[in-house]
Every structure is written in structure tokens, then in C-alpha cells.
Amino acid sequence: MTKLEENAQKLIQHLEKAGYMAFFAGGYVRDKVMKRPVHDIDITTNAKPEKIKKVLEKNKIKYIEIGEAFGVIAAVIPKSKKSNFIYEIATFRQDFGVEDNRHPKKVKFLSNPKEDAVRRDFTINGLFATNKKISNIKYQISNQYLIPNDQLTIIDYVDGLNDIKSKTIKFIGDPNERIKEDALRMMRAIRFACQLDFQIEENSFKAIQRNKDLIKKISFERIRDELNKILLSNRPRLGIELLDKSGLLEFIIPELIEGKKTPQPKNYHFEGNVWNHTLLALDNLTKIPTILKSNKHDEALAISVLLHDIGKPPTIMMPSETGDRIRFNSHDIAGSKLATKIMQRLKYSGEDINKASWLIKNHMLFSNLFKMREARRIRYLTHPYFPDLLRLFWIDANSSIRSTLSGRVLPPELSAYNRGKAILEKEKSKPKLPKPLLRGDVVMKLMGVKNGNKEVGEILREVYDAQLEKKVKTKIEAKKMAEKLLKKK
Secondary structure, rough: OOOOHHHHHHHHHHHHEEEEEEEEOOOOOOOHHHHOOOOEEEEEOOOOOHHHHHHHHOOOOOOEEEEEHOOOOEEEEEEEOEEEEEEEEOOOOEEEEOOOOOOOOOEOOOHHHHHHHOOOOOOHOOOOOEEOOOHHHHHHHHHEEEEEEEEEEEEOOHHHHHHHOOOOEOOOOOOOHHHHHHHOOHHHHHHHHHHHEEOOOHHHHHHHOHHHHHHOOHHHHHHHHHHHHHOOOOOOOHHHHHHHHOOOOOHOOOHHHHHHHHHOOOOOOOOHHHHHHEEEHHHHOOOHHHHHHHOOOHHHHHEEEEEEOOOOOOOOOOOHHHOOOOEOOOHHHHHHHHHHHHHHHHOHHHHHHHHHHHHHHHHHHHHHHOOOHHHHHHHHHHHOOOHHHHHHHHHHHHHHOEEEOOOOOEEOOOHHHHHHHHHHHHHOOOOOOEEEEEEEOHHHHHHHHOOHHHHHHHHHHHHHHHHHOOOOOOHHHHHHHHHHHHOOO
């Protein structure tokens, strides 16, 4: 048993000692049954919020009143000097009405766990459990709902165990009602299907299709968070396909759907249109070679993969216009701008937007990387986002099925990627970039200006490029070069 679980068990024991029922709930039970890693634990009880607080106070446990009106108190137990374990303890309740497309208008606290289970979203999340054998007389729980499972006794009112066995995502009760209570549950169903490799039950999916318009009532911040979880799951392609099939994608990123109507030259993209290429890229997002893998989950890279060719539909030129083949001139630039607008709409952070925008703008860079001036190439190779650009290029190249005119499929063109990787490894072994020999205040003094401007930046960049190429080696030489550049302006 982990420390996370030990603490939760003690909380349950404290509540039981005070005379209350208390069980593990929701995702923890699901993940234990599936033998998946556990990251957080929720507890459900018949103790009302004020009683929960008294039990915690008696045992000198800190708490946060995160949703007392809805019966939720968060117990806070120290994990280290800088972090804590957080456990949500919720009173059994019944919900009435919907206030803000998320929270109930009114709640009624209950003593019966069954009514609490049937208000939850999916059957796989409606399970309760305890570490001991339950006395059905004391707890008034029928034996038909008690199922032994390893060290746990599972309480299953909603047939969730069978749905776990059959790998099925299914709303509890009327799917239309569950969706109306919180329309984000439509995206959550898709996210769980991707994370767990489950299928969505037919009636549940039809309900999502019927109620797709309700997603418009959900904040973009919540939509963004679910989208990120889908993209970082084991099956991001399935997630986007289900968002499309359900009709939700047209409300989230309608620009992606344009890719279905955007053909590509078959010798470079035998896989077909831009939509098909994007789906292949999402497949390859989960297959990045070990040497390229990052230790952290990166939402910016994931959304960059999804949107890397978003600029193709608005820039397409047909053979009748180009005289040879379909072209997408400057689609990387157009895509970067469009991706920025999409990410701003979805309330991504400025840091994520800057990174994704840079990656998309430069995702065609590898064809020119080895023709650049050395200084410019060094700047790219030492850019903090370059390792992710390398990942994006590998994904893009492996998602572009090349073929001969006769239709014979060719292996992906990875020579530029391999050279880029080799140069990057070489650059990593070199000392860090030197400090610039020329400062901005020196250039401003030469120009007779008090504040920096675009011209100052251009001169600093040109002088620094010369420094990287070892054409300028001292501060005096750097200043002289700046003076020459100013005379030309």
C-alpha cells in the first residue's frame, strides 16, 4: 500500500470511528480494479460537511472548504516540505437541476450510498470500495452489490465492474440527463475511451451526438483541459476521430475539418488529404523514438502536431494555378498565425501559444537547415524549442507516405531529420553560446537614441551572427562593424 493509500485508509478509519460510513470512490476504485497507477483518491461518506470538519479537526488534519455547499471538503495531509496530499471527502448526495452547465442548483444530503452512486457520470466511475469485509446488516447494503476484488470489497450499484470487463464507457441512467448536468461529460467520455482503450456504448454515443450543441455552454478553459488530456492519451487519433464523428469538433476546432476537403500531391502524400495526414501524425505522436522522448508531457508539442498543417486549406494552389502540382506556399507561416488564433480562443497560456506557434512556423525548416549561414543554423540548433521541432519533424516525415508516379509506396524521407539529429548531438557537446560582444546601449549611443527599436535589434543580430562565425572576435571589432552597418542604413 502506498503512502497515498495509507493516508486515505486512515481518513476512512477516522470517519468510521466517529460512527459514519466511508468508502473509496470513483476513479481510484476503477484504477485499482484495472491495476492502473493511482494518482489521487476520493472518499465518500454519509457524514455531512460540518461533521467531516469536526472529525478532521479532532484528528488534527487540516482541510479546505472547496465545495461545502455541495458536500465536499478537502483533507490536506503533508507530503513533503513543499507539497501535500489532497483528498476530497464528499457527502452522499442527490442533485437537483443545473445552475451553470456544471453544478446542481440544489443538493440533498443522503444517508444511502446507492443514491449517490446513481448521480455520477459513468458506470466505471460509480464504484465504491473498502479494504474490509462489509457487514451488510450494519451498512444496509444488499449482498448483490458487494463483490470481493483482491484486497478490496467493491460496492457496485451501477454494473460498473461488468463495463470495465467489457471495456465500455456508459453513462449511468439516462445519458441525456447526465449530459445536461454537465455537457463536458461528452468530451470526458471520449477522453476515457482514449486513455483506457475502451469503446463508448452505442446509446451513450448517440446521446452525445444529439446533445453536441450543449458544448457551446462550456468554458473554453475546461474544453482545452479535456482536449489536452485526449491529445496526451495513448490514442489521440481516436480522440479526434470521435470528436469529429460526434459533431463536437465543429464547435471546438472547426478549422481542422477543412482538411477533409484539402487534397495533397500523391507523390508526397499518398495517404490522401490533409485530414488523413493529421490523423497519421497523431498516431505517430505516441510512437516517438526513445532517443527523442521528453520526460514531461508537453501540451504545446501535442497541439502543434494537431495543428501543424492547419495553414494548408487557406493556402492551397491547384495545378491549374501552379503549372505543375498542388502547392501550399507559406502554409507554415499561415498555419502559425491560424494556430495562434485557435489557441487564444481555447485559452492556452502565452507560453504554450508562443511555443506551438514557433514549432508550426518552423516545421518546414529542415529542408533549408543545411543551406543556412552557420550563425543562423546555430541559433536554431540552440533554440530551447529545437528538440521539440526535431520531434515534430520526425512525426511529420513519418506521416507523409511518399510514392512513385506508378503508386509504389516509398519509405519516409528522414535524411534531413537524421542530419539534424546528428548536428544537434554535436552542438550539445559544445560550450554554451558566448555572450554578445556588443551591447544594446552601445548601439543606441551610436544611433543617438534613448530607447531600443527594430533597427537596433537588427544590428545586434548581424554583429552577433558575425561573432558566432568568428568574423568578429573583440568588442572593438564588434563596435566597428556596427558603425559600418549604420553608415549603410
